[in-house]
Amino acid sequence: MKVNYVLLFYTILNVLANNDGPFYRMELETTNVLIGIHIKAKTMWNMINFVVGQDNISMKQLTFMFALPEQDYDPDSTTQIESEIKLQRWLREASGLEAGQIAADVRCQTSVNDLGEARRLMLKSDLRDLLIHILKNPSTHNMHFEHTCRLIGLFLSMKITAPSAYTTSADVSLPPDYTCVIRHESDILQSFKLFPRFIRFVNNENHRTVGGSILAFIQHY
Structure with a gap:
């Protein structure tokens, strides 16, 4: 029965992914509520670093997960939906709250476009502060340049209105060059060297x- 419920759940999400319906609004708003909880608790830096550090999540997926939640991952709505659910689950588990406690703050009265803008607005400030702290105190963070490169790539996609030239890859070239190259598809947006x-x-x-x-x-920025 549980398996059938999961299949039905994904089927409903897949149908509604391109619509501004109440079910998809609920998913995006629930994630936004959790982000707000972590920002208030001063734990959002940890969550950002955790998700950015996942090797099985591409830079493009990170961008759509954090910065473009109201859009489909290319034409692939399934990847976008799975990413949203995964992010929401990580945030909820780390918060220690039950789903019912979070649902009480979800109204489903805001459009998915407005929810996307709200997420960028919430995260841009926290991500900026995280990057500034890393840049000023690199020894206290003990992270590889590849991780910082992905953080910068994500930050560049945090424009309040949905960016058209968002980050799809953020890769560090091999030594001795060792340069962070941030691209939108094949176009280079910015390059940084450590x-x-x-x-x-x-x-x-x-x-x-x-x-x-x-x-x-x-x-x-």
């Missing part, structure tokens, strides 16, 4: 041409 104490912009074509520190950019 130096002993700073992460700096570099030219997209010539990584030896170095620009300013990323810190000021993150603070004012």
